[in-house]
Amino acid sequence: MVKLTRKLETIEPSATLAITALAIKMKREGKDVISLSAGEPDFPTPRNIKDEAIKAIENDFTHYTPESGITELKEAIAEKFEKEWGIKYNVNEVIISNGAKHVIFNALFALCDEGDEVLVITPAWVSYIEQIKLAGGKPVIVETKEDNDFIPDPKEVERKISPKTKAIILNSPHNPTGAVYPKDVLIKIAETATSKGVFIISDEIYDKLSYDEECVPLVHLIPEAKENILIVNGASKAYAMTGWRMGWGLGPANLIKAMGIIQGHMTSNPCSISQKAALEAVRGPQDEVTEMAREFKERRELICSLLEKAPYMTFRKPKGAFYLFPNITKALGKSFKGEVIEDDITLARKLLEEKLVAIVPGKAFLAPGYIRISYAASRKDIEEASKRIIEFLEELV
Numbered sequence: 001m002v003k004l005t006r007k008l009e010t011i012e013p014s015a016t017l018a019i020t021a022l023a024i025k026m027k028r029e030g031k032d033v034i035s036l037s038a039g040e041p042d043f044p045t046p047r048n049i050k051d052e053a054i055k056a057i058e059n060d061f062t063h064y065t066p067e068s069g070i071t072e073l074k075e076a077i078a079e080k081f082e083k084e085w086g087i088k089y090n091v092n093e094v095i096i097s098n099g100a101k102h103v104i105f106n107a108l109f110a111l112c113d114e115g116d117e118v119l120v121i122t123p124a125w126v127s128y129i130e131q132i133k134l135a136g137g138k139p140v141i142v143e144t145k146e147d148n149d150f151i152p153d154p155k156e157v158e159r160k161i162s163p164k165t166k167a168i169i170l171n172s173p174h175n176p177t178g179a180v181y182p183k184d185v186l187i188k189i190a191e192t193a194t195s196k197g198v199f200i201i202s203d204e205i206y207d208k209l210s211y212d213e214e215c216v217p218l219v220h221l222i223p224e225a226k227e228n229i230l231i232v233n234g235a236s237k238a239y240a241m242t243g244w245r246m247g248w249g250l251g252p253a254n255l256i257k258a259m260g261i262i263q264g265h266m267t268s269n270p271c272s273i274s275q276k277a278a279l280e281a282v283r284g285p286q287d288e289v290t291e292m293a294r295e296f297k298e299r300r301e302l303i304c305s306l307l308e309k310a311p312y313m314t315f316r317k318p319k320g321a322f323y324l325f326p327n328i329t330k331a332l333g334k335s336f337k338g339e340v341i342e343d344d345i346t347l348a349r350k351l352l353e354e355k356l357v358a359i360v361p362g363k364a365f366l367a368p369g370y371i372r373i374s375y376a377a378s379r380k381d382i383e384e385a386s387k388r389i390i391e392f393l394e395e396l397v
């Protein structure tokens with residue numbers, strides 16, 4: 001047995017990827033599994049983007065690129081941001097990484113000294129906590145509640161700030177709750193953090209998927225705090241490009257430079273071909289982004305209306321991203337075919353085994369008693385899966 005680093009003793013594997021892997025395995029065994037567990041659009045990457053990638057290969061754009069990405073793509077991202085939000089970033093304030101996940105990891109690695117605290121708002125996306133620990137930091141939880149639509153209380157954020165607090169991670173639209181933070185809450189948190197020297201990582205990967213109001217980048221709300229904010233975004237969700245691994249960060253030059261150095265030693269550079277594809281995504285027509293967002297909005301209506309009548313389950317209508325986050329505490333303690341549903345993990349497993357529907361237990365997001373249902377699936381799958389979920393809940397005794 002190889003002796004591994006002590007750091008890994010507290011690191012959990014990604015629960016969403018684990019459930020997705022199990023669902024894929026069952027599908028391969030020929031089972032009629034419907035997967036509502038994955039955090040990715042089910043649409044194909046738009047044709048024009050794929051064509052640019054093919055062109056990149058044909059033109060032999062297949063070698064190392066600068067470690068923090070090609071200037072052309074950085075410029076395109078900065079230009080689009082300035083055009084849309086009126087805030088200018090220079091190329092040395094932009095980094096291209098292998099997905100938004102990698103941007104956040106680079107940032108945490110650049111920011112955290114051993115034992116530095118990073119505030120995380122829970123429920124939280126699976127990787128924040130583990131990334132903070134891997135970077136040597138200490139996650140400090142700021143809880144949000146369903147009663148308050150999972151919106152963080154700025155005063156609670158302030159209470160959790162200590163002399164060791166290095167950064168806070170914000171995520172709106174939010175995975176897994178679908179919350180979109182009100183502007184005044186975001187401004188208040190940003191003001192507090194900035195006044196106390198706490199850096200803000202603003203994960204805006206779902207910004208194109210805000211259904212009731214436009215999602216505005218944090219730096220646009222509080223431009224005076226620009227030097228204290230890293231905006232994280234990417235191509236995965238907006239352009240249906242999860243597999244291409246294209247994320248980017250916009251932030252202060254010294255942080256971006258440090259992140260580039262870390263990335264250079266770790267991966268040399270983001271994939272050359274994906275960068276050309278992302279360039280087309282950012283510069284090319286945006287109609288498919290709008291169309292996908294419109295379709296997700298309709299699917300939100302569909303899934304909410306289908307599951308409204310499900311027993312033992314309550315939920316808030318999500319305002320953004322593509323997840324429903326029902327409270328299933330009323331189902332706990334009941335039995336399905338003789339097995340007691342002790343927690344959300346048992347419920348998720350039983351639902352997969354018995355009704356062939358894959359969802360993610362809330363525990364993965366530090367929210368036991370909840371489940372996350374992704375509606376990034378076809379309407380047919382949403383309808384059939386909702387029927388099976390209701391059947392499952394009705395059969396509980």
Ligand SMILES: Cc1ncc(COP(=O)(O)O)c(C=O)c1O
Nearest residue numbers: 039099100101125175234236247
């Ligand atoms: C909140 C959040 N941030 C970041 C990411 C990572 O996205 P990427 O595919 O760009 O690494 C995800 C993906 O699920 C996410 O849900």
